[in-house]
Amino acid sequence: MKIGIDRLGLYSPNYYVDLAELATARGVDPNKFIIGIGQSEQAVPPAAEDVVTMGANAASEFIDDIDQSKLGMVILGTETGIDASKSGAVIIQNLLQLPKHVRTYEIKQACYGGTAGLMAARDYVAAHPDRTALVIAADIARYGLASGGEVTQGAGAVAMLISADPKIMTIEDDSAFLSDDIMDFWRPVYTDLALAKGKYSTEKYIEFFQQAWAEYKQSTGLDLADFAAINCHLPYTKMGMKALKTVLPDEDEQTQARINARYAESTNYSRRIGNIYTGSLYLALISLLESSTDLHAGDRLGMFSYGSGAVGEFYSGFLQEGYATYLNKDGHLQHLNDRKKLSVAEYETMFNSKVPYAAADFATDTTLNTGKFQLTGVVDQERKYVRL
Ligand code: CAA
Numbered sequence: 412m413k414i415g416i417d418r419l420g421l422y423s424p425n426y427y428v429d430l431a432e433l434a435t436a437r438g439v440d441p442n443k444f445i446i447g448i449g450q451s452e453q454a455v456p457p458a459a460e461d462v463v464t465m466g467a468n469a470a471s472e473f474i475d476d477i478d479q480s481k482l483g484m485v486i487l488g489t490e491t492g493i494d495a496s497k498s499g500a501v502i503i504q505n506l507l508q509l510p511k512h513v514r515t516y517e518i519k520q521a522c523y524g525g526t527a528g529l530m531a532a533r534d535y536v537a538a539h540p541d542r543t544a545l546v547i548a549a550d551i552a553r554y555g556l557a558s559g560g561e562v563t564q565g566a567g568a569v570a571m572l573i574s575a576d577p578k579i580m581t582i583e584d585d586s587a588f589l590s591d592d593i594m595d596f597w598r599p600v601y602t603d604l605a606l607a608k609g610k611y612s613t614e615k616y617i618e619f620f621q622q623a624w625a626e627y628k629q630s631t632g633l634d635l636a637d638f639a640a641i642n643c644h645l646p647y648t649k650m651g652m653k654a655l656k657t658v659l660p661d662e663d664e665q666t667q668a669r670i671n672a673r674y675a676e677s678t679n680y681s682r683r684i685g686n687i688y689t690g691s692l693y694l695a696l697i698s699l700l701e702s703s704t705d706l707h708a709g710d711r712l713g714m715f716s717y718g719s720g721a722v723g724e725f726y727s728g729f730l731q732e733g734y735a736t737y738l739n740k741d742g743h744l745q746h747l748n749d750r751k752k753l754s755v756a757e758y759e760t761m762f763n764s765k766v767p768y769a770a771a772d773f774a775t776d777t778t779l780n781t782g783k784f785q786l787t788g789v790v791d792q793e794r795k796y797v798r799l
Contacts, residue, residue, distance in 0.1 A: 414536045415577035415728055417543070420472030421697050421743055422465050423567035423684045424456040425780040427750050428758040430562060436755040437557055444562050449648030449678065453685040455753055456566040458764045459775035459785045462489045462549035463499040463796060467506040468782040470547060470570035472739060474507050477572055483542035484535055485515045488524030488689045490718075491550045492517055493794060495600060503547060506784050506798055521596065522644055523718025524548065525569070525689040530724075532573035533582050543574040550688035552646075555604045556759055563647045565685020569693040578737045579700070580712065580728040587627035588724035589619065596719035601768065612719060613650065619723030620654035620715055627725040635659070636666045638727070639710035640673030640703070642695040644717040646686045648678035651695070651715070669705075676702035683747050692716050700730075701740035708732040751780075766794075 430450050431441035445451055456465070466487055487500035498517035518524045518531070525548025532544035549568030554560030573582070595612035598605045620643070628634060635641070635658065643651025652674060659667050680698035687694055692714060700706065708730050716724045753761060766773050766789055774788040787795045 412537070412540055413576055413581050414533050415573065415581035415731075416571050416579045417574040417577040418473040418477065418572040418737060419579060419693070419697055420469040420570035421567070421694065421739070422468035422472075422782060423687070423746070424454045424460055424465070425750050425782070426455045426457065426753050426761065427452045427683070428455055428753050428755060432755055433562070433758070437561070447649070448562050450562055450682055450685060452683045453564055454566045454750075455758050455761050456551055457761055457776060457779040457781065458766055459777055459779055459781045459787065460566070461493050461786055462487065462491055462551065462568065463493060463502045463506070464781060464784040464786055465566065465568035466499065466547040466549040466570065467503045467784040469549065469568035470503065470507055470545060471783055472570065473572065474509075477543070479510055481541065481543045482510060482513050482545060483539060484532060484544035485509060485513050486528035486531060486544065486546045487517045488526070488528040488546065488548045489517060489550055490519055490521050490524060490598065490688055491553075491603070492519065500547070502796060506796060509545075520722050521718035521720045522646070522688045522691060523716055523722040523724070525693060526716035526718075526724055529571065529573065529582065530586070536573055536575055540575045543572055546571045546573055548687075548690035548693055550690060552686040552688050553604050553762075554607065556762060558604075559609050560605065560607050563686050565687050567684050567687035567690055567694065569687070569690040569697065571693065578731055579734045580730055583727045583729070585627070585631050586724055586726040587623050587630055588722065589622055589626070590722045593721050595721060603765065603768065613653065615719070615721055616646075616650060616717050617654045617657060619717055619721055621657060623715065623723040623725040624658060633727075635662050635670060637711055638713045639669070639706055640677065640699055641670055641713035641715065642677050642692060642699060643674075643715045644692045645678060645681040645695050646691065648682050654715070672705070673699060673703060680743070680747070689718070697738070697743070700734065701738050701743060706730060708734065
């Protein structure tokens with residue numbers, strides 16, 4: 412039985428900061444951010460947006476077109492959840508007015524949470540082929556103003572419907588994965604700013620890629636020549652290529668050229684949105700599918716997921732006949748192009764305006780553009796959401 416991604420939705424905030432301007436404000440050569448890191452723009456979420464509103468917005472791209480009576484699971488993968496106990500998935504379920512008889516929960520393992528959700532959904536559909544699962548990967552990457560990680564911030568969500576006979580891409584049962592207890596990136600519960608050992612985290616990403624890929628090659632007998640493209644988790648657009656470069660020289664020129672060209676296409680959206688942590692690999696997939704004119708039904712795509720702390724997984728999927736019909740290239744590009752550019756001062760104000768870690772009531776600025784869903788504030792320590 413074929414199981415995989417039947418529908419894809421994407422949402423990212425309507426505000427961004429230009430990274431050449433940010434570099435100048437920070438006294439850094441703009442080429443470091445644009446060429447060295449590979450980021451041009453960074454999505455900036457207003458306080459009225461969080462992983463719940465962004466996740467609901469991403470799913471709303473297709474949720475009214477699917478048979479909701481088949482839905483058996485709603486999973487939110489996130490590392491920037493809005494409560495240490497209650498899952499954001501139940502709030503998304505309510506905002507989208509989904510059926511009540513579904514299993515609904517949140518998964519956390521840094522940027523691996525979306526893939527963990529996807530694999531749980533795959534197993535669920537394998538056991539219940541007539542059912543579907545909604546998996547949402549949503550995050551707000553925050554390191555702090557003028558911090559080393561500031562250039563790799565971002566915000567957004569990807570929603571995926573997992574089903575039998577998927578319309579976009581299968582998820583093959585060929586995963587190679589590994590886990591190890593390391594401290595490369597983490598976020599204590601008292602802060603919304605992530606901590607990272609920058610250089611060490613990039614080294615670990617590469618190591619996990621190499622080990623997952625070696626294990627995958629051995630267990631499947633496949634090689635890079637068997638892939639039309641490799642999508643990678645993209646904390647910033649240079650990262651995946653740093654890992655791929657360690658294995659590409661073993662390949663023939665044609666394979667190298669193909670993997671390089673498709674990789675560049677997979678980074679188009681990340682370059683303009685930034686890191687969306689657990690959604691980043693799936694943002695790369697959407698970017699590739701909507702940017703490339705060199706992909707065909709039957710092509711095998713590789714997927715490398717990395718979640719600090721750390722878990723790495725490599726798996727593959729086959730593109731399905733007519734997959735392009737189910738994408739939303741024009742809508743996504745229009746959304747990115749229509750966003751409002753913030754000055755660095757406006758970005759800093761928006762960055763600091765977030766819901767504080769405090770028991771006091773808080774009202775967000777609901778005049779800002781948040782798509783169809785909005786966090787209006789916190790009253791008596793309860794977050795309040797509306798559907799607009
Ligand atoms: N023109 C062109 N390139 C320039 C340049 C210039 N003027 N100045 C510097 N560069 C290049 C450097 O040569 C370097 O290139 P290479 O990586 O190819 O060597 C690149 O720009 C970056 O320079 P630095 O290494 O000096 O950058 P940095 O010290 O500012 O750190 C970072 C970069 C580690 C990514 C930092 O932004 C950070 O800590 N980010 C958060 C952590 C992170 O994203 N880690 C990724 C792996 S962990 C993961 O994947 C999970 C996750 O999502 C967080």
